[in-house]
Amino acid sequence: MCFGRGQASPLPSLFYTKNMQKLVSVDLKADFGFFRKPDANAGINLSYNMIHKPALLGFLGAIVGLEGYKELGKLPAYAIALQDVQIGIEPLGHEKGNFAKTVVKYSNTIGYANKGATYLTEEAMLIAPSYRCYILLDLENEYHTTLYEYLQAGKAEYLPYFGKNEFYAWWDKDTFKKYEFVANPEKTSSFKIKTLFTKKAKTINSQKEEAVFDFTNFDTEEATYIYFERLPIGFDNQLRQYDLGDFVFTTFKIKPDSDIEYLYFLTQEKCYVQLY
Numbered sequence: 367m368c369f370g371r372g373q374a375s376p377l378p379s380l381f382y383t384k385n386m387q388k389l390v391s392v393d394l395k396a397d398f399g400f401f402r403k404p405d406a407n408a409g410i411n412l413s414y415n416m417i418h419k420p421a422l423l424g425f426l427g428a429i430v431g432l433e434g435y436k437e438l439g440k441l442p443a444y445a446i447a448l449q450d451v452q453i454g455i456e457p458l459g460h461e462k463g464n465f466a467k468t469v470v471k472y473s474n475t476i477g478y479a480n481k482g483a484t485y486l487t488e489e490a491m492l493i494a495p496s497y498r499c500y501i502l503l504d505l506e507n508e509y510h511t512t513l514y515e516y517l518q519a520g521k522a523e524y525l526p527y528f529g530k531n532e533f534y535a536w537w538d539k540d541t542f543k544k545y546e547f548v549a550n551p552e553k554t555s556s557f558k559i560k561t562l563f564t565k566k567a568k569t570i571n572s573q574k575e576e577a578v579f580d581f582t583n584f585d586t587e588e589a590t591y592i593y594f595e596r597l598p599i600g601f602d603n604q605l606r607q608y609d610l611g612d613f614v615f616t617t618f619k620i621k622p623d624s625d626i627e628y629l630y631f632l633t634q635e636k637c638y639v640q641l642y
Contacts, residue, residue: 386505389545389630389641392517393458394425395496396535399465399528400489404607410488413529415465416455416562416615417497418597419642420608421529423448426501430512431523441603447509452628452641454500454561463593463615466493495528498541500561500639502630518542551631551638556580556619562597563640564611565626578624579616592616599642611642 394417401414401421417425424434427444434442457463469490501517503510516522520539528535565578579592593615598608620626628642 388503388505388514389500389547389632390503390514390517391498391500391541391543391545392537393496393498393541394528394535394537395458395494396528396533397494398533399492399495399535400533401492401529410469410490412490413467413492414595414597415463415492416457416595416597416613417495417499417528418455418599419453420445420598420601422453422455422499423451425526425528425535426451426513428524428526429516429522430509432509439603439606441601445601448513450504450507451510452502454630454639454641456498456500456561456639457615458496458498459494462589462591463595465495467491468493491533492528500545500641502641545635546633548631548633550629553622555622556583557622557638558617558619559626559629559638559640561639561641562595562613562615563626563629564599564613564642565624578620578626580619580621583619588617590617592618 399413399417401417403412403414405412414421423444424442426448427434427442430444432442432444432447434444436442457465459465467490469488471486471488473486501513503514505511505514517537518539520537520542525531526535527533595613595615596610597613599611600609601607602609626640628640630639630641631637632639
């Protein structure tokens, strides 16, 4: 991977088809990662376990040379230019959806940072996070075209990183893959989703929600688990906070009548991913 110069969007409202659409993926990895949560627990700064869409858009923006945050109250250039990019996340090298973590303590004795006292903080960082990122690109868009070419070549304008600029991240260009796909496919039997996905549960009698998981149909040779995490899906610039969504990652199959949106069927791989 080679580098040049140095670094929120809601769910799409509908599917669309264009001759210039390309669905690709690359495997992103780093030695460490820290996707900061806006809250803290007993003085420890926590990280999201999964890379989320705002963070991934920042990563992609760095690749094509779009700038980050420069002015308070204004979205960065990458968030505006890449707001229509749909993405899907499949964690790699994890333990039932979780990455190993370690807590690191920092001290800061700079006067303007702590008003004369030693400032201590702790961060729970991810160890060796890795994700297969599916990206739907429209090659009629200049930035999308550049991103398609750079991902394929293993090239970036700015150095991308996982949450903090000391946690630089990369991908091997050999992991770049292109897919044939069907958007919003018909489903007649239980199926697996390779990526994180958001579920839209059905309501019964206006009180109970029907589970989307098919617990009677699973692979007995594979460890079964369901991983949940509430992750950012975009950024509310007026409130200056993340818009959040409830995500699931599981080895269980999903019922065919489950109301799960933004599904894509990869025809050669014969599997489903969700791109949001």
